[in-house]
Amino acid sequence: QVHLLESGGGLVQAGGSLRLSCAASERTFSNYAMGWFRQAPGKEREFVTSINRSGARTYYADSVKGRFTISRDNAKNTMYLQMNSLKPEDTAVYYCAARNYYSDRWSLKDVGWWGQGTQVTVSS
Numbered sequence: 001q002v003h004l005l006e007s008g009g010g011l012v013q014a015g016g017s018l019r020l021s022c023a024a025s026e027r028t029f030s031n032y033a034m035g036w037f038r039q040a041p042g043k044e045r046e047f048v049t050s051i052n053r054s055g056a057r058t059y060y061a062d063s064v065k066g067r068f069t070i071s072r073d074n075a076k077n078t079m080y081l082q083m084n085s086l087k088p089e090d091t092a093v094y095y096c097a098a099r100n101y102y103s104d105r106w107s108l109k110d111v112g113w114w115g116q117g118t119q120v121t122v123s124s
Contacts, residue, residue, distance in 0.1 A: 002026040002113040004096045009118030012086055016122070020081040022096030022115055029077040030054070033102035035111070036070065036081050038092035038120075045095065045108060051079065052102040059104035064090075086122045093117040 003025035012018050022034070035050035049060045049070040058070050069082040079096065096115035103110065 002029075002032060002098050004098060004113060004115035006094065006096045006115045006118040009094060009120045011121045011123065014086060014088055014122055014124050016086050017082070017084045018086065018120060020083070020094055020096075020118060020120070022079040022081075024077045024079070024098070026077065029072075030074040032098040032100065032112075034070075034072060034079045035097045035099075035106050037095045037097055037106075037108075037111075038090075039095070039117075040089075040092040043092075047106050048094070049081065050102065050104065050106055057102065057104075061105075083120070086120075088122045088124045091120060091122050093119050 005023045008020040030053055033052050036048040037045050038048050039045040051058045051070045055072045067085045072079040095117045097111040098113040
C-alpha cells in the first residue's frame with residue numbers, strides 16, 4: 001500500500017509557474033512507476049505525464065509537452081511536476097498516481113494508487 005500526498009498547488013497568472021510535489025509513504029518508492037493526472041471541472045480525469053522507476057524515462061501528453069517537466073528523487077520518496085508557461089486551460093485538480101509497472105501513457109485503470117489531489121488555478 002502506497003500513500004501519496006500532493007502539495008504545491010495554488011493560484012497563478014497565465015504564463016506563470018508552479019511546482020507540485022508528491023510525497024510517498026512507501027520506503028520502496030523506487031519500486032513504483034509514477035505519474036500525474038488532472039481533472040478539470042465537468043471533465044473526465046486525464047493523463048498528464050509519467051516517469052519510470054529510475055527516472056530515466058518520461059512521457060508527456062501533447063497538451064503539456066515542452067511546458068511541464070516530471071522528475072523524482074527516490075532518496076526523498078518524492079516526485080515533482082514543474083509547470084511553466086501555464087495557461088487557463090491547465091486549471092484542474094492534479095492527482096499523483098503510482099503503479100507497479102511503467103508504460104508511457106496510462107489509462108485510469110492502470111493506476112494502483114492515487115493521491116488526494118491538489119488544486120491548480122490559472123487566471124487569465
